[in-house]
Amino acid sequence: MSVAADSQPQQAQEVAVExxxxxxFAVISHPDAGKSTLTEALALHAAAITSAGAVHGKGDRKGVTSDWMAMEQSRGISITSAALRIDYGECVLNLLDTPGHADFSEDTYRVLSAVDCAxxxxxxxxGLEPQTLKLFDVCRARRVPVITFVNKWDRPxxxxxxxxxxxxxxxxxxxxPVNWPVGIAGDFRGLLDRASGRYTKMHRTPGGATRAxxxxxxxxxxxxxEGAEWDQAxxxxxxxxxxxxxVDEASFLAGESSPVLxxxxxxxxxxxxxxxTLVDLAxxxxxxxxxxxxxxxxxxxxxxxxxxxQANMDQAHRDRMAFLRISSGRFERGxxxxxxxxxxxxxxxxxQAMFGSQRDTIETAYPGDVIALVNANALSVGDTLYAGPKVEFAAIPSFAPEHFAVVRAKxxxxxxxxxxxxxxxxxEGVVQVLTSDVRGQQAPVLAAVGPLQFEVVTDRMAQExxxxxxxxxxxxxxxRRTTPECAPTLHGLSGAEVLTRRGDGELLVLVHNKYRLRVIKRDNPDLVLEPLLAGGAEPDE
Incomplete structure (x- = not known):
């Protein structure tokens, strides 16, 4: 047996161990639930940072590791997802912070295609807010098990x-529940671990910038x-x-239960x-x-x-980075x-391995790791890279856009x-760009899930x-998706416009509203008007 053949089982074992x-995992929530603050706190407790920047509040996010874009820091919201690699004990945590705002749901959906837990x-x-419900539906569709963290127990x-x-x-x-609070919301005394019965009393540190x-x-x-509060707990x-x-691990992994902390x-x-809990159960x-x-x-x-x-994370070099989740095998730089x-x-x-906007060259990586490929001009979202026999993973679907605008250079x-x-x-998927012979290349149409995406386009086009x-x-x-055979008929209808979707070359027809779509379908039953693949539900017809 050759040395190369003998090394294959050893490498397979190494990969399995690693x-x-x-x-x-990803952190998901409704806006203002404290997602970036929790991301910062997780990094702090894993000893990846020495001081949590999020504690200064939404008005000053320059210290927030995961919010690195200028617009995120000025607006106090997460606009794009961020990757943080953290060594924690014997484990390697790949934490993906996601935008909480509904207008950036598509970025969150792409991230959920790359994680094993949320x-x-x-x-x-x-409690449960609209965006939380929508994100949970995406987790359920992708069979991503969910751990629930009830935040802000120090407030009413x-x-x-x-x-x-x-x-x-x-x-x-x-x-x-994995643990249980002693003290009502707003009077947080400590946490009682259900499995061990151990009680941990919490003491706040000045400013909250260091571990409690x-x-x-x-x-x-x-x-x-604790007196009466202990008795109530x-x-x-x-x-x-x-x-x-x-807590039941099997039902958690099956998506039937959620451990709560x-x-x-x-x-x-x-x-x-x-x-x-993340290390034990995820x-x-x-x-x-x-x-x-x-x-x-x-x-x-x-x-x-x-x-x-993601482009321009390094303003000095104008780079373009592809974030890749490793599915199998051992990665070696080069x-x-x-x-x-x-x-x-x-x-x-x-x-490189990423920590927000910070980066370090990485020599080896294994399944579960997220690596950043620099100057990846040939790659797009959903692309597969492989070694050996060909493999291709299913494309990552796009959300159906609901807002449209013509963009022109000033x-x-x-x-x-x-x-x-x-x-x-x-x-990058910041927006979907549509073109047509009628409007021309100088006036493409931007298609977005929410209007805040247009603000990101305006800001980045000017600044970057x-x-x-x-x-x-x-x-x-x-x-709606249509065909070249249907395009001439659709061109002649009011309240509709046919455009080419850049990248895949498919034809899309834009319609004023669901009522107009019903009329078009009723009067033209032979037209092809297919819903787009979407992470969220299509508007009712």
């Missing part, structure tokens, strides 16, 4: 049992210190025991318990089905899928992979910069590409 150490963040006062909020009941009634997940001081008390001392725990609300990310209460990377439904084990030759493109979509070789000399002398910028934002633009909003709310 994959077992990985936990790749932390769903709930505001203790507001609802009863814990009421929140659990809402989770079960509205999304059908059986909540199984945790003091362990036995039950007798806890009862003495014991009564509530007895009720949970009676209804059998115990309580805490407060801002003062760093309960974050270490969340990290421990699944390690496993076999992933390819585009034909065949399971590809983690020990197979290298393969991975691009789930995000290896030459094959681009599944073109069959061409792709060199990986410049490969300065005709900057047209080349305009073209380059619009093409880049299209490749030095090509200020003006937008003219169109009175369309729906897009």
């Amino acid at each position: 994959a077992g150490r990985r936990r790749t 932390i769903m963040l709930l505001d203790s006062a507001k 909020g609802r009863e814990p049992l009421e929140l659990l009941d809402e989770v079960e009634q509205r999304i059908g997940l059986r909540p199984t 001081v945790e003091e362990e008390l036995d039950s007798e001392r806890a009862a003495e210190v 014991q009564e509530e725990l007895a009720l949970l025991d009676e209804i059998g609300a115990h 309580f805490g407060a990310a801002l003062p760093n209460f309960g974050v270490s318990q969340l990290l421990a 699944p390690a990377p496993g076999a992933k089905p390819d585009a034909h439904g065949r399971e590809r084990p983690v020990s197979a030759p290298f393969s991975g899928q691009v789930f995000k493109m 290896m030459v992979l094959t681009h599944s979509e073109t069959g061409r070789p792709f060199a990986t000399k410049y490969t 300065d005709s002398g900057r047209y080349k910069q305009f073209q380059r910028g619009i093409a880049q934002l299209d490749a 590409f030095r090509a200020p633009v003006e937008l003219n909003h169109l009175d369309y709310t729906l897009a």
